[in-house]
Amino acid sequence: MIGSQTSREAIEMIELMYQAGWTDGLPVVPPLPELVDAFVRYVDRSPDDLVGYIPPLGGKATMAKVAANAVMAGCRPEYMPVILTAIDAMLDDKFNLGGMQCSTHLSTPLLIINGPIRKELDINCGANVFGQGWRANATIGRAVKLVLVNIGGAIPGVTDKATLGHPGKYTYCIGENEEESPWEPLHVERGFSPADSTVTVYGSEAPHNINNQMVDNPFDLLTTIGSMMSNLGSNHPYLMGESFVALCPEHASVCAANRFRKVDVQQFLFDNARNEHRRLKAGGIYGADTAKYNTWPHWIDRQRDDVMVPVCRRASDISVIVTGGPGRHSAYLPGWSSRSATRKIELARSK
């Protein structure tokens, strides 16, 4: 009832949670014990069960602590398996979570959800996929970010040294639009069954929009995307590594209609998203001395200024997903010194 003792107490809790430093700057739902218990019970676990130690400070993530953060984020209990799987994936050593959370670079874990669970939980894979409006996307992503700060100890400006950060540090969770993709989805490409549901975590910058509305052939389309990928500002022209391209369904269909498979898209981008060696000396990470501390593959001739340097070591380092709604905008998702990790969601369901 409005104005009741209970509602006043709830408002007091919300204010106190700000003061206690529990929030990301937006209001959170009070983690009442009965709510936390329901989240823990949903995955058939005990409150003290260990989920893992979260970098950068190695905070101990128990089931109850993770559930408390999920409650605060506004989740439903049935989101817990996705959140726990995402945490497990982020703890994969190749993901380099500790480095990512402390770096001056602005990357942050992006969750990409595949499989039937997208429909079961109403995870948005269509219009405005990176934007607001879907509870599952917004709160699953937010729960993971709260865990990283409240349990991992990645405190902005203290242990999290990001110069700028980006809005994905509040929440960053999308589904792949498998139904409108002409190709096999990401998780199948990575060895899972189409009937499996998976979480892929990827350390990502904010999406960089790629507008090409008139294109009717993959060559022009992928030239546009390759141009975005070879921008000097991202890490990849210097450090290479893995990056993601999120094709909208219409752009993907332009490729598929011209017999481009996913591997052809990757190969074209690998061959064309390049910079002349002399251009890389303008700055970025190495400065004029590109040879010093350089981790490029040996087949790139560092002695020649006119050699074309790719943005990754091999075509398969460009991961391609199909997501979003109608329209002709795709996105490039530059990454960081991290490799993405995919895990199957296999935790216990409610009985």
Added chain:
Amino acid sequence: MQTVTSTNDDRKALAAKRLAELGLVDPVDHSSTTLAAAQRLESLAGKRPGLLDNRKGNGDRLLERIGQLLVDRYGTLEPYRTTKFIYARRADEKILEDLAARCDFVVTAVGD
């Protein structure tokens, strides 16, 4: 600055205490914030410094200068120098063990 920090900490602790009284589950892990720093050296004179270069631009130049100042001003022994494979990842255990075995203290630096 010290006062501001301590006021904030007090305020946080008070709020957390009140939330506990209200019965909420604490979402924060406090064990990670209680990690203690290593014992400080009383003097640097005659001690062996380690310089850990993280391979990021300019870090080596900064460390070189620091190493020189340590010898000239504080009378340390000649620094032992080593390098991480890449700055973005934590140092390999072997590098840390090597530093611990050879050095009395270690300096690392970002030269951005």
